[in-house]
Amino acid sequence: MSVIIKPIISEKMNMVSEKYNRYGFMVDRTATKPEIKREIESIYGVKVVRVNTLIQRGKTTARNTKAGVILGKKNNFKKAYVFVDKDQKIDFYSNI
Numbered sequence: 001m002s003v004i005i006k007p008i009i010s011e012k013m014n015m016v017s018e019k020y021n022r023y024g025f026m027v028d029r030t031a032t033k034p035e036i037k038r039e040i041e042s043i044y045g046v047k048v049v050r051v052n053t054l055i056q057r058g059k060t061t062a063r064n065t066k067a068g069v070i071l072g073k074k075n076n077f078k079k080a081y082v083f084v085d086k087d088q089k090i091d092f093y094s095n096i
Contacts, residue, residue: 003031003039007092008079020083023090027053027080036080047085054079 008024017023027036033051040048058074084090 003028046088050083052081
C-alpha cells in the first residue's frame with residue numbers, strides 16, 4: 001500500500017511550489033518522514049531535501065435542511081510538505 005494518497009493542488013500550494021520549491025501531499029496517518037521521502041523519490045525521481053508533516057484537524061460543517069440544521073465533521077488527515085532540491089521540479093500535470 002502506498003503511503004501517498006494524493007498531491008495537494010491548490011492556488012496557494014502552486015504559488016508556494018513555484019517560489020520555494022515545496023510541494024504538499026496528503027499521506028497516510030501512520031506514514032513516517034523517511035517512508036514519505038522514499039516514496040516521493042521513487043515515484044517522481046527527485047531528490048528530497050526535507051519533509052515536514054502535520055495532522056490537519058477536520059472542520060465542522062452545518063447544513064440547513066427542512067428538518068433543521070444538521071451538524072457534521074470532516075475527517076482528519078495528515079499532510080506532508082516536501083522540500084525538493086533547488087534544481088528539480090515535480091510536474092503533476094504531465095499525465096493529463
